[in-house]
Amino acid sequence: MMSDNRSPRPQRSLPLAVRDDLLRFMDEQQLGPGDQAPTEAQASQMFGVSRSTAREALRLLEQDGVITVVHGRGRFLSAAGTLRVERPISKFESVTEMLEALGYEPKSAVLSVEQAPASAQEASDLSIAQDDPVIRLFRLRFTDDEALIYSVDVIPRDFLPGPIAHRDWSGSLTTALAAQGHAIVSSVARLRAVNLPREVEDRYSLHDLGPWLLIEETCVSRSGQKVLYAQDYHRGDQMAFNVIRRR
Amino acid sequence: MMSDNRSPRPQRSLPLAVRDDLLRFMDEQQLGPGDQAPTEAQASQMFGVSRSTAREALRLLEQDGVITVVHGRGRFLSAAGTLRVERPISKFESVTEMLEALGYEPKSAVLSVEQAPASAQEASDLSIAQDDPVIRLFRLRFTDDEALIYSVDVIPRDFLPGPIAHRDWSGSLTTALAAQGHAIVSSVARLRAVNLPREVEDRYSLHDLGPWLLIEETCVSRSGQKVLYAQDYHRGDQMAFNVIRRR
DNA sequence: CGGTGATCGGTTGTCTGACATCATGCCCCA
DNA sequence: TGGGGCATGATGTCAGACAACCGATCACCG
Known part of the structure; x- marks a missing residue:
């Protein structure tokens, strides 16, 4: 089980931190396209946050195209997650x-x-x-x-x-x-x-x-x-x- | 007050429907850049959904760049809403x-x-x-x-x-x-x-x-x-x- | 009189628990 | 053996509460 050593500096919002934790976790587990991502319950337990926050974090991943959600089944890694792109133009920078x-x-x-x-x-x-x-x-x-x-x-x-x-x-x-x-x-x-x-x-x-x-x-x-x-x-x-x- | 005559056709998810309702509402009210959008409480009451759903709908608007959120203050219209983007390249099409x-x-x-x-x-x-x-x-x-x-x-x-x-x-x-x-x-x-x-x-x-x-x-x-x-x-x-x- | 800190109302952020809805696979029975 | 009901596990929605934050007001004190 993973501990929630995120106490010292929330800084950015909690869901954002959990999203990054999830990314790290899925990376370590070497999950590929089609594999199931942690469920809301699992994520909330793993990182010691409420289900709402875990849900929000998973939604951020969905927004980034990393996972897709299927009602009643779960969330699954999408193909886009395998495509790493540096400095996408959709990210504003001067x-x-x-x-x-x-x-x-x-x-x-x-x-x-x-x-x-x-x-x-x-x-x-x-x-x-x-x-x-x-x-x-x-x-x-x-x-x-x-x-x-x-x-x-x-x-x-x-x-x-x-x-x-x-x-x-x-x-x-x-x-x-x-x-x-x-x-x-x-x-x-x-x-x-x-x-x-x-x-x-x-x-x-x-x-x-x-x-x-x-x-x-x-x-x-x-x-x-x-x-x-x-x-x-x-x-x-x-x-x-x-x-x-x-x- | 607006009634929730959305009973017959959920079809697409509830937050999506509420998002569109919000867009219509803000359009009718002629809100411009900088104006405050409905709060979570207002939106949930106006359209007869829970605060979570209203919150989700507002988040969808934020995702589209229509509004920006300020913790403790509220949500405010962005000028990006007036810039309609047709066929963004981030949307795949052949x-x-x-x-x-x-x-x-x-x-x-x-x-x-x-x-x-x-x-x-x-x-x-x-x-x-x-x-x-x-x-x-x-x-x-x-x-x-x-x-x-x-x-x-x-x-x-x-x-x-x-x-x-x-x-x-x-x-x-x-x-x-x-x-x-x-x-x-x-x-x-x-x-x-x-x-x-x-x-x-x-x-x-x-x-x-x-x-x-x-x-x-x-x-x-x-x-x-x-x-x-x-x-x-x-x-x-x-x-x-x-x-x-x-x- | 003026500056300053406490307080309060409004808003978003997070937590908890419950129920609804949907998809799947298993078990039991005709 | 085939089919239907049901248990299970997942996401979706609801309700209520408290925490964190912001802005403005107001009382207090120098």
Whole structure:
């Protein structure tokens, strides 16, 4: 029997901790697709939590596609659990975080910053009024003199107060927004294969770098506001993205 | 107060029904981002279910990014609810299904079919032994004489028995596999922006169609077997993919 | 008068126990 | 031997209670 030595730091919620315990347990037991996962009763006893909490933990596993539930029978390992994928795109992370996870030391060149009234497109994407002031930030991420990402970020002016001239824009926008109480918790993104816009190619000498993967992303803060609209052009020969798909 | 006229048709689970009721309710009330959603107590009373069920329904909404929960305060609408995401890529669908959902009438040209020993790459991707026999299927999807997708499908021979010469390869591979008891339930995909391989461009006259979005996808069946390795090249100017991201 | 800590009402998180519903396999009987 | 009822074990739902947390109010004290 396993002890519930989880007393010192709940920190994250109990169900999350139990979920991880369950994952560890099933990993140790070398369970494969089709095998039965611990039942609610077993899980609650194994880890010393109530059935509700155990049930919640199992539901988290179901949400991740690790198990599927059959009423009256039990829960069973699904095939998706065997597919481990690192950094799925469905997990939000900032460009900075992503590059660091890839082992790059992300350097960032600020091409320009400006404050301007929102275009119709931007206003629509950010659910603000047209001509509301926004900050537009053009940057180039690179490593070892190799361009990796050309990005355009649009932020409603209110979310990032203070003079734009004296801020260090080379750092992470998401942490800057988080410092203002607008931590990003989710986003909706759209992926397309494109060429870099001609004028960008010309202005920054980014010719002949092949196709780019454009990610247009609207980011939502914890309070439910759209705080950032980003267009990130990723070098196709350098960057790739993984995703788990389920029926 | 709302009545619980849900007696005749449970059908789908109770929490799912309550979730939809909640969505309708919040829509009628014209709640916007930042507004508070019904509490667990309110929801359980409104729809005549226990608090556990109401809680579960609210959790489903949270899972969809419609609301965010704050311990001790309540649940609040997120702007993500206003961003409706059609056909998120995390939801598995076959190329045929996708094209139909886009309103295309997918026509499919079989460029070639062959049986051959698996390459090292293919063997690794499909977790089979090198030189195990596989079927290789090269196709072009198009509509109105416009090429949309160039695809290469690799299937271990065992999963699709019978003579390969007399099969209609223009239909959906996933349904063919499902008919053999190998229905695809999940997959791992990798997205990249690329140019079409030179020899493919030349052979099929696919020049000057701009960048392509390459999706390399390993599909697994319910029993956990890897039954299909697909490379789908999507025309960048025609196809785009959406995804919801969460921290 | 102003700051500060206690208290309270509201909300989500967790626990306990019970019953309903569903799926399966066994046993008994016709 | 075949079939139906039933025991068993699993998830689904219900009810009630208490804990943890947050925000606002209010009384107290310097």
